[in-house]
């Protein structure tokens with residue numbers, strides 16, 4: 001008989017086995033402008049004065065758009081809207097570092113970057129009014145919004161793979177939040193990109209919350225940047241309230257990606273507003289915490305830099321605001337003018353060639369509407385707030 | 386007590402958390418804030434953070450770990466914030482939850498509940514409006530329950546929690562707050578797998594479930610007809626008897642569901658009637674459904690939803706046949 005019994009293992013042994021531990025990992029947060037406003041001239045990006053001003057203007061635009069869109073929603077003239085308040089430096093710094101030929105994958109909180117890359121304000125407003133046509137992203141290399149969190153990440157990898165195969169000088173750029181890093185799609189997509197050497201940049205704005213969940217409940221990892229190591233790709237952790245640092249980080253990540261090394265960038269920032277217009281953050285976080293981050297306002301920090309480098313005098317903040325306010329108002333007017341659509345919109349575009357059954361469904365529904373138009377009189381194609 | 390569906394769900398959770406200390410509630414945003422629809426309000430305060438937890442944004446791990454817990458003597462009640470985010474976890478339902486009892490010949494079982502709000506009409510973003518009950522109902526071993534009233538929401542959720550097998554509990558979020566009724570204060574159960582006859586009549590049978598139940602009742606009322614109105618309440622296992630008895634009596638049937646027509650659960654109902662009551666039919670069975678397209682964004686979604694006028698038209702045609 002073979003003895004299948006194990007002898008009882010010793011309770012402990014005096015052997016030590018080396019472990020990998022995040023405690024031994026040093027993950028620095030890259031900065032150009034310190035929270036106190038001082039900056040490192042060596043690290044300042046090589047931009048002309050106009051670009052430095054431009055960055056400021058775009059951050060103001062992000063802020064104004066968020067304020068106005070939120071108000072519009074309150075008055076029932078927009079659907080749910082996710083503000084990027086507090087994250088302006090991350091959104092704008094990243095958008096500014098991308099090239100025209102790159103593809104941007106948004107998930108909703110990156111207004112300024114989308115407008116910078118060719119989406120019209122009118123279309124963005126129409127999107128938040130629930131108008132599918134806006135998702136054409138006409139004239140822009142912008143993918144449809146990934147409302148299902150994380151769902152876009154493997155697609156970004158495929159897009160980047162395609163760019164590599166086509167020999168293009170472009171990257172696929174994923175926007176994501178801290179919450180998205182907990183999805184399976186994130187892990188599979190980034191790992192895959194590493195294997196393929198796909199020119200992808202995964203840009204995670206760690207704004208400390210996923211709706212109500214604070215970052216420390218999202219993962220036991222100390223940082224998101226370190227997750228890159230598990231997939232053998234590079235990681236960067238950057239101060240997400242420092243627009244120049246984000247600009248540098250994405251410029252660098254983009255370059256690495258073009259060389260066949262995908263990069264995961266974590267921008268450490270804070271969502272100062274509600275998750276969306278349907279959320280009430282006072283239920284789950286303190287006023288003090290919000291105040292603390294208000295102290296680290298990205299626009300203030302950048303303003304200090306501009307002052308210190310003698311560029312602030314050139315900036316007429318009032319005029320910038322006014323110009324953006326006017327642009328927003330005009331975009332709202334244009335969105336209001338967008339004609340209500342016929343029901344054929346629901347059926348079109350599902351396939352290149354409409355299957356006969358779908359044709360029948362559309363025809364029957366149109367006939368019904370024609371015969372009894374009063375049936376659908378109550379339908380409002382506008383948001384009801 | 387007088388309750389809405391959302392309050393009834395909350396009440397059922399409180400009852401069963403209290404009755405059975407093996408129950409655990411978890412999901413995204415369920416603990417600290419009580420859920421985006423407030424279904425889990427005050428659970429954390431009452432039962433503590435060991436039993437009421439906010440999870441990472443991981444649908445696969447929410448459902449998968451519920452399965453593991455369930456095989457270990459617990460009664461997990463997981464929430465998927467919107468049913469549109471359930472698809473990544475479909476794998477866990479198909480690959481594990483539905484077949485663990487079968488695979489182990491009863492050695493391991495999965496007494497878990499996955500609750501999820503479903504359906505259109507709340508003017509939300511993409512992926513917040515789907516009705517995929519037929520897909521889930523197609524998985525052998527998985528029970529799929531859809532209450533349409535506060536009374537059933539509480540009674541059937543309690544049954545689902547006590548059920549020895551995995552239950553997908555789909556909540557019609559469009560009517561979460563729009564109707565109220567008196568429900569018992571204490572815990573009570575409503576059986577899974579039994580349809581409810583909401584109204585009796587000889588002219589025809591109308592079958593629906595979830596939020597569409599209310600559009601159906603409105604249509605029947607507008608037409609002042611004598612119809613058997615059946616609230617299916619459970620997609621799987623299906624209550625064939627109630628349907629067949631009714632159709633044998635009336636000879637006419639209209640089925641109303643919000644999901645797309647092709648491959649929708651209405652098709653299964655038609656096949657069921659065809660199997661056992663074909664010769665009783667005096668008119669073809671008619672379906673009023675969503676169209677075979679994704680649910681449109683908010684500006685057009687009202688056109689997609691089968692509203693009472695479309696249901697009325699189908700009823701009139703079926704009666705006139």
Ligand SMILES: Cc1ncc(C[n+]2csc(CCOP(=O)(O)OP(=O)(O)O)c2C)c(N)n1
Pocket residue numbers: 109147148149150176177178179180181207209210211271275413442444466470
């Ligand atoms: C797969 C999936 N699960 C759940 C949701 C509901 N939801 C919408 S946004 C969100 C939190 C996202 O957090 P994060 O990724 O950090 O992005 P942030 O909103 O902070 O910008 C959740 C849970 C969703 N949209 N998709």
Ligand SMILES: [Mg+2]
Pocket residue numbers: 177178179205206207208209210211
């Ligand atoms: Mg976040």
